[in-house]
Amino acid sequence: MRASGRIFGFHANDWLSPKPDLLLSRAMMGDGPIEIQRIREVVDAAGYGGPVEVEIFNQEIWDAPGDEVLALTKERYLQHA
Numbered sequence: 001m002r003a004s005g006r007i008f009g010f011h012a013n014d015w016l017s018p019k020p021d022l023l024l025s026r027a028m029m030g031d032g033p034i035e036i037q038r039i040r041e042v043v044d045a046a047g048y049g050g051p052v053e054v055e056i057f058n059q060e061i062w063d064a065p066g067d068e069v070l071a072l073t074k075e076r077y078l079q080h081a
Contacts, residue, residue, distance in 0.1 A: 003046040007075045010043050010052045012036055012081040026057045028072060028079040052081055 014032030019025040029036055039054075054073055061069055 003043075005047065007019050007043055007046055007050075008050040009050065010040070010048060011055050012040070013054060013056045013075065014080075016058075021059075024057050024059050026055070028056060028058075028061065029076040031072070040081055052077075054081075 012029055014027040014034045014036065016025040016027045016032055020031050056073075056078060
């Protein structure tokens with residue numbers, strides 16, 4: 001694959017659509033239209049073996065209790081990434 005050796009990171013998050021806020025419209029994996037698992041398969045096939053970072057800019061998620069967000073993030077990561 002042409003991307004082999006050129007992928008330096010992989011972010012797993014989803015996107016709210018329509019976007020209520022340009023910066024804070026990232027969503028928990030599985031809550032939006034992005035086919036994360038499909039993208040992950042292509043990234044893995046290109047030989048990427050580095051970390052997968054869950055990075056969600058979303059005020060509602062930031063305001064939720066941390067232990068709940070962590071549990072949901074783990075569940076969704078296993079389902080979608």
